[in-house]
Amino acid sequence: MSAEMQVFLLPDLGEGLTEAELVNWLVAVGDEIRVDQPIAEVETAKSMVEVPSPYAGIVAVLHGEAGQTLDVGKPLISVAPVGASLAAKPEAVEEKVPEAPAASSAAESYRTEEKAGSGNVLIGYGTSGGGEARRTRPRKTSAGSAVAVTSEPDFAELSLSRTRIPGKLSAVISPLVRKMARDHGVSLDAVPGSGESGLILRRDIEAAIGGTTREAAPVEAPAVVQSSTGVQDARTGLTVASRTPVRGIRKAVAANMTRSRSEIPEATVWVDVDATALLEMRAELKKRDPHGAPGLLAFIARFVTAGLKKFPELNTRFVTAEDAAGGEMQEIIAFDGINLGFAAQTDRGLVVPSVRNAHLLNARELDTEIRRLTAVARDGKATPTELASGTFTLNNYGVFGVDGSAAIINYPEVAMLGVGRIIDKPWVVDGQLAVRKVTELTLAFDHRVCDGETAAGFLRYVADAIENPGTVLVDL
Template sequence: MAQVLEFRLPDLGEGLTEAEIVRWLVEVGDVVAVDQPVVEVETAKAMVDVPCPYAGVVTARFGEEGSELPVGSPLITVAVGAPASDPDAQSEGSGNVLVGYGTSQAPARRRRVRREQQVPVPVNGRSAPPEVVEGPVPVISPLVRRLARENGLDLRELTGSGPEGLILRADVEYALRAAASQGLPAPAPAPAPVQAPAGAPRTPAASPASTPAETRVPLKGVRGAVADKLSRSRSEIPDATCWVDADATELMRARAAMNATGGPKISLLALLARICTAALARFPELNSTVDTAAREIVRLDAVHLGFAAQTERGLVVPVVKDAHARDAESLSADFARLTEAARTGTLTPAELTGGTFTLNNYGVFGVDGSTPIINHPEAAMLGVGRIIPKPWVHEGELAVRQVVQLSLTFDHRVCDGGTAGGFLRYVADCVEQPAVLLRTL
C-alpha cells in the first residue's frame, strides 16, 4: 500500500525565507524519481530548480505559478511505494533537499498527464473549433504572464515555441506585433468586480475617464532584494563620487594585440578588472567594509570582484572570487560564464554574494557617466562609461582618441578624497598606459 509523503519547500540558504513559483516541472499523476527537479522557483538571489527527495507518484501540488511560498510550506505530496512494473521508482528518500546536492542516479522517465487539452466538440455532426479545457498554461516565467496580462493577451490562444509547448517571451512579443501590424490592438483586460459589503449602499461606478491609469509592479524577487539593498546603502553609507576622463586608445590597442595572437579572447571587462585589483593592492582602504556595531573598518585581504549585470529579471551582481589572483584570460572566462548564467537566471546564491568591490560597466547602455549606489556592505564601486572617439590633446597636438569617463563612488567613512583620488588616478594611468601594470604583475 502506498504511503503519501509531504515534501516542503526546503531552506535554500543565504537567509532566504520565501520563493516564487516560476514553473511547475511535474503535474499530478506524474511519476518522479529521487532528486528529480519538480519545480522552478525564483528567490531574491537566483532562479533555481528544486529536487524532490522521494520517488513515487505526485498526488498534489501546492501553489500556483506566480505565487510566493514561505520556506517550510507544503510543496507537493508523493505516493511512495511504486508498483512492480516501474523498476526505476524508489521508495527511499535521498535527504538531499538543498538545491545543487543530489544523487548520481539519472532521473527516471516520468509519465505526463496533461491537464490542458484541446477537445473537438461536434456540432450538428460537424467538428467545431477546439474547446480549451481549463488548466495551467506552460509559461517560462511570471514576467511573460505579466507582459501578456498588461496587454490583454490570452495565453491560451498562443502556441509556445519552447520545449513541450512552453510559452516564451518571444512568443508573446510576436503575437503583440502581429496584432499591431493588422491594426487590431490587443483587448484590454476586464477589471475584476469589487463586491460591496452586505447592507452597504450602492454607489454608481466611476466612469473610465475619471479613473487614473496606473500599473502596480510588486517589489519582490530580485527587484525587491535590489530595492532593499539600495535603500539600505543610501541610508547607511555616506558616499561621495569623483571622476576623470582617460585616453583609452592604448588599452584598446593592447587588447587587440593580445587577441591577435590566438587563444581565448581577452575581454575589455577583464582588463579593467585586472587594473582594479592592481589599484586595490595600492589602496587597500577601498577593499573593506564598515562594522557599524563595533565602529570598526574591516579591511579585507582577498578581492572578490562583483560586476553589475542587467537582466530581464532586474539588476544582479555576480561575483568573481579571488580576482586578485587571476590573470586576464581566467577573468575573461569567468565573466563570460557568469554573464550567461545571469542571463538565463541560473546563478547560484554563492555566485551572487561575498563581493568586496564592484565594477560597473554602464558604458554598455551608451552613457558616459553615472553616480551609482554602492553595493552594500562594500566600500566602493568603479564606474566605466562608453569608450568613444573624442578630440584629445595627445603629445602636444590635437588628435582623435578613444576616450572613457571613469568614476569612483566611495564610502567616505573608510577614506578621504586623497585616497579615492589616488586610486582613480592610478586606474586612469593604467588605462592610458597599460605598461604601468607591469610594475605590479
Template structure:
C-alpha cells in the first residue's frame, strides 16, 4: 500500500527563512527519483534547485510559481511504495503522516544522499493520523455509508486517490488528494463535486479551485455593478445634457503599481536599511590620474601574448590595490559587535565586488583575496561574475565579505557615496575613467582621470585612517610602482 510522504521546504542555509517558487520541475503524477530536483526556488541569496529526498509519484504540489513559501511549509507530497492500484487513505485527510523533512527517501528505507540543511538521510518518524473537524456539516444529516473508491490508472505507476466523504455538506466521491485543496474550497464555499479536475485521472488541483474562486468573484462583481447602475429614465423624466470636461494635455489617471520587496530586492532593502540605521558612515573622495595604471595594464596583457591566459582587468588591479591598502590600514577590514561593544579586526580579506544582474544587485565574494595576485583575483572575479549572470551563485558565495569594491563607473557616472555592505566597515567606490584636463609635471595635459570614494564606519576609525587608506589607493593608481613595495 502506498505511503504518502510530505516534503517540506528545507532550510537552505545562511539563516534564510523563505523562498520564492520560480519554476516547478515536476508535475502531479510524475515519477521522481531520490534526490531528483523538483523545484527551482529563489532565496534572498541565490537561485537553488531543491532535490526531493523521496522516490515515488508526486501526488500534490503546494504553491504556484511566483508565490513565496516559508521554510518548513509543505512543498509537495510523494506516494512512496506504490506500484499498482493503491494510494493514500482518505482517513488521513489526503495528507502524509506528520513526517519530518529529514525523513527517509523511500518506503524501503533508502534515504536521500543529497543532504541540505533541515532534511536529508534518516529514519521516518512514526505515522500518526490527523483528524480535522469538517466545517459546514449539518448535524442532523445521517452519515451515509461509503467505501473508498480507487480509480485505477494502468498507464501510470500510481493511481489517483478518490476521497469519499462529506464536502460542503454533500455526500459523494471527490477526486482530490490534497487537504489544502479541500480546505481552500471550504473557505470559499466551492463545491468540489461540481469541478472537473485538470490533474491525472481527473484529480482536482489547487489551480482548479483557484479558477473557480476567480469565476465566482467575477460573477459577484458583475452582479454588484448591475445593482449599482442607475435606473432607466422614464419618458416623463427630463433629460439634462451633460457637458464633458476636457483637460488639455492631462493624462488619464493610472493605478499605482505595487511590487513586493522580496527575494534579492527584499534582501538588499533589508541590508541597506540596517546599514543606514546602525552604521555612522562618512565618505571621503579624491580624483586620481589613472593614466599610468592603464598603461601598466596594457603592458601586462601585451606580455601575456595572444594565448598567454586571461587578460588582467582594471577591476582586478584595483582589487589588488585594495588588499595592499588593507594590509597597511587593517582597521577598515573589521566589523563592530554591537552587543559586546567591540571592534572585531578580521584576520583575512574576503573581498566582495558589486555586480549588477537581471535579478538585481548581488555582491559575490573573492575568498582570501589577500593571498592572491592580480591575475588570480581577476580570474576569480570573472568566474563569479559569470555565475551571477546565470543566477547560479550559491548562498556561500554571496556571504562572508569583509570589504567591498564597487565599480559604478560602468554605469557612466563619476562619483557616488556608497552605502556600506553591513556588517562590513568600509566600501571603496570607483567612478568612470575618462580623459580630462589635468596638470601633469607642471603643464596642462589630457589624462585618464578617475574619482575614488571611500565610505567608512566612523566607529572603527577616524578620518585620518580613512584618508590615509584612500590616499594610498590613489597613489597606487597614479604610480603603480608603489605596489612593488608590498609585493
C-alpha cells in the first residue's frame, strides 16, 4: 500500500445522479478498515445504499456530517496507511491522490454505456488526472473527536481513481458492484470483465450469480424536519410549524412530475369493469393452492403486457434531439420488450420499480417478481436499474380506497394504467339487474404518440380480459 493518504471520492451512485445525502457514518476517525468494508449509508433520489471503501487503512478524515448533501466527485473519506499518526498534526495532514492513467479507458467505457442507457453499469469509474488537496484546520464533531477539514481545493484536478484496487486493473469496478459480488459469494478473480480493459460491470456479476440479487437489511432514514422557531409567514400571518427540506426520493418525484406535466400533452380515458369473473377465478385457484395463487395485480399485469403487444404505441418513448444539421428532431422510440413498472408506496415516498421483460412472464412469475420488488423498494434497497428502467406503469391506487385518479404519467414513459378499488355495484347482466364486483380502469396517455382510438382499444382489451379472464388466458 502506498505511504500516501488515499482519498475516496463519492462515486456516481447510478443513472447519472449528481448528489447524495449522507445518512450515517459507519466508521469513525481512527478506525482501521478493510477493502470493501461499508463506511457510510447514503440516500439518493433512487435508493438507500451502503458505500464500501476501496481502500484499507486508518480512517483519517470524514468529509461531511449526517444529514449533509454531498456532490458526486467530492471527497467522502480519507484513508491513511496503518500505523500513521493522525492525532499529532491534524492541521497539517497532506493527502495526495495517485494518478491512475490506465483507468481512463475504463472511465470512457462507463460513459459510453451510460449514454447508451444499457443499465449495466451501476456506479463508479476511474479516470486519469493528478492533483492534491491539503488539510488546513481541524474541527470538532458532535462527539468531540477531532476531524480535519479541507480548505476548498480544486477538485477538478483531483484524480477520480475512487474505486480502483491498486495493482489489479480488472478490479476497477464500482463499490456497489463489489458489494453485490461479496453478498453473493462471487470471487472477483473468477469474473471476466466485459468492460474496456477488463472493467467488471454489474452485468458481469449478475451473469455470475444467475441474474438474481438479494439486498441487505433495511435501514431507516432519519426524518429531517426543522421545528418551529416562531417565524411568522408573511403571506398568511401564521406561525411556521416546520420546514422539511425536499431531498432524496421526494425531490426526484417532484422533479419528475413537474417535467411530466410541463412536457407531456396527456389525455385520459376510463371505463368501469365487471371484475366478478376474475375474482371468482382467483378464489377457485386459491382453494386449490392457498399459498401459490397469484394476486389480482399479477393477473392484470399479464393482461396489460398482452395489451401492449397489440397496441405497442403505448410502450414507447417520445424524445427530442438535435439532428445532424443542428436543428431539432423528434422521434418515437419503440422497444423490443416490456419493462412493466408498478407504483409502490414506501415510507420514503412513491417509487416505481419495474419488472424487466415482463412480457416473457406468466401470471405466477409476475406475482413473484412484483412481491420481490415491492419488498426491496419498501426497504429502500431497490437498485437504480430496478427503479428507472420501466416502459409502462401500472398503478393500483385502489388499495388506498379510491375509485379513480387523474394520474400523472411517469416521465419519460408515455402512458399509465390506473386500477381503482373493487366494490359492489348494481350491474345489468343478461338484461337483469345484479350486484357485481366493479372497478374503474383509467388510462393516461401521451397524445403525441397515439390518438384516442389506440388508447381506447388498449383500455377495452384489458377491460375485456378482466371480465372474461378464462377466455383471454387460454390465448396468452
